[in-house]
Structures are given as structure tokens and as C-alpha cells.
Amino acid sequence: MGEVVAERGMRGASVAEVAKRAGVSPKTFRKHFASPDDCFLALIGRMVEQGSSAMAEAFERGPSWSDGVLAALEALVALLDREPTCARACLLEGLAASSTGLGSHVEALGDLSGRARGRARQELSPAHHPSAAMAEGTVGSVLGLLRRRILQGQAPPFAGLIGELAEVVVTPYLGAEAAAGVAREGRERAQAMQGERSNGAAAEVAEVPGLLRRANAHRMRLCMRYLADNPGSSNKAVADGIRISHPGQASVLLARLNDEGLLEKETGKPGRPNAWRLSSRGAEIAGALGRA
Numbered sequence: 682m683g684e685v686v687a688e689r690g691m692r693g694a695s696v697a698e699v700a701k702r703a704g705v706s707p708k709t710f711r712k713h714f715a716s717p718d719d720c721f722l723a724l725i726g727r728m729v730e731q732g733s734s735a736m737a738e739a740f741e742r743g744p745s746w747s748d749g750v751l752a753a754l755e756a757l758v759a760l761l762d763r764e765p766t767c768a769r770a771c772l773l774e775g776l777a778a779s780s781t782g783l784g785s786h787v788e789a790l791g792d793l794s795g796r797a798r799g800r801a802r803q804e805l806s807p808a809h810h811p812s813a814a815m816a817e818g819t820v821g822s823v824l825g826l827l828r829r830r831i832l833q834g835q836a837p838p839f840a841g842l843i844g845e846l847a848e849v850v851v852t853p854y855l856g857a858e859a860a861a862g863v864a865r866e867g868r869e870r871a872q873a874m875q876g877e878r879s880n881g882a883a884a885e886v887a888e889v890p891g892l893l894r895r896a897n898a899h900r901m902r903l904c905m906r907y908l909a910d911n912p913g914s915s916n917k918a919v920a921d922g923i924r925i926s927h928p929g930q931a932s933v934l935l936a937r938l939n940d941e942g943l944l945e946k947e948t949g950k951p952g953r954p955n956a957w958r959l960s961s962r963g964a965e966i967a968g969a970l971g972r973a
Contacts, residue, residue, distance in 0.1 A: 686770035758839040765837040844868035915954035
């Protein structure tokens with residue numbers, strides 16, 4: 682169904698064509714779905730379920746609301762890039778599906794936006810507390826931007842859109858200036874994702890450890906790249922360089938990379954800060970990841 686709709690739209694999605702692509706008979710198709718619309722709604726449901734689950738999990742792991750937003754968007758574009766055909770079909774033809782059948786899927790997206798809204802009300806100042814309409818409108822804006830970029834031939838891949846999507850989400854809450862800063866970090870995440878893909882073969886040779894492959898490991902990857910360019914940096918310099926607001930968070934991050942054998946620590950003399958640099962293995966890993 683995803684292939685047919687992506688190529689021909691819903692009007693070209695006949696039972697016979699979908700069954701042929703699936704390698705089954707039309708009779709078998711009708712055992713599972715009442716119509717092509719029914720099958721397409723099942724496809725949308727699968728994409729929404731996977732996307733909502735991945736985004737919610739990533740959002741909750743973020744140490745702050747804006748970090749959670751970026752992590753959720755990274756999880757979303759990762760899914761869309763894994764399933765580009767289904768993503769195109771759902772984003773371009775989703776509005777053509779039965780409005781009755783779409784209700785449960787819209788509700789799932791509403792639950793996700795409600796969760797983001799609830800956390801925003803806890804963490805942001807009262808002046809930035811979002812309304813329910815703002816949260817719902819943000820979901821529509823994200824989907825609309827994704828659809829436009831497909832029509833303009835700028836996606837897939839979707840990873841490069843993290844910065845734009847972040848700006849769309851954050852601006853109504855925090856204003857244009859703060860959103861621009863979040864968008865910059867989003868673009869850095871996009872560069873990291875794209876760099877990993879283009880350097881996949883090198884990463885395989887360098888045996889990139891699992892903790893650096895995770896979707897939420899963007900700051901660890903930024904830290905590796907920063908130390909590759911700035912050997913001998915202190916905890917504070919690293920925190921400032923990769924825009925971590927609290928030096929303690931940078932200390933935890935550096936300690937984890939050190940435990941993995943990717944860093945070397947030069948303990949500072951009394952009153953002087955520690956100095957960090959990549960180990961020989963860490964230098965290989967940083968090269969495999971690619972410089973942002």
C-alpha cells in the first residue's frame with residue numbers, strides 16, 4: 682500500500698494493484714481489509730504508533746523541555762528516513778483518508794502534544810505556558826512543513842530538517858530569539874546524523890561504541906568532535922563549547938567517555954582545571970563520526 686500510494690496516490694490504489702505488489706490474491710487482501718481506504722488507515726496507524734512511541738520516549742529522556750523537543754524530532758526524522766516510501770504516502774495522502782478512521786490516530790498525536798504541553802507548563806515560566814490550541818497547532822505545523830518539503834523535493838532524507846522543525850515547535854512557546862538557538866542545535870544534530878550515515882563504512886572499521894550510536898547521544902558526539910579540534914580543554918571549556926548550561930553535566934559526560942577509553946585526562950595542579958584530550962582510539966572514533 683505504501684509503495685502504490687507513494688507512486689500513484691489514493692486514486693491509483695486499487696485492490697488488484699496492492700495485492701499484486703504484496704504477492705497475494707485480491708481475495709486474501711479482502712480477508713484483512715474491507716477496502717483500500719481501510720488498508721491505508723492501517724498503514725497510517727502503524728506509522729503514527731511507531732512515531733508517537735519513539736518521540737514520547739525520546740522526549741522524556743531530554744534533561745529539559747527544549748532538549749526533549751530536539752530529541753523527539755530526531756526520533757521522528759530517523760523513523761521517516763527508515764521508511765521514506767511510507768512516510769511520503771502518509772504525509773501526502775493522509776488527508777484523503779476517511780475522516781472517521783483517522784480519529785484514533787489524531788488522538789494519538791494529541792496525547793503526544795498534550796504531554797509536551799504538560800511538561801512545558803512545569804518547566805517554563807507562566808508567560809510561556811501554552812494553550813491547548815497552541816499545542817495542537819504545533820503538530821499541524823510540523824506535519825505541514827514535512828509535507829511541503831516533500832513536494833519541493835527537499836525530503837527525503839528528512840534528517841536535515843531538524844533545525845527547521847525545532848524552530849516551528851519552539852517559537853510559539855519561547856519566542857523567535859530562543860527558538861533560533863534551539864534551531865542551531867537542531868542543525869548540529871542533523872549534521873551529526875548525516876555525518877554518521879556518510880561515514881558509515883569508516884564507523885564500522887573504527888568500531889564506534891554503542892553509547893555513541895544512540896539517538897540521544899548527540900552531546901557525546903559533539904564532545905568528541907570538540908575535543909578533536911580543542912585538545913587540552915577543561916570541563917568548563919567543553920561545556921561552553923557544546924553549549925551545556927551546567928558544568929556538572931559536562932563532567933558526567935566526560936566521565937562516561939573516559940570510562941569507555943575514548944579520552945585521556947590530565948589532572949590539574951591544585952587550583953588548576955583538568956585537561957581533556959582524545960585517546961588514540963577516541964581520535965579514530967571522532968574521525969569515523971565526521972567533523973560537524
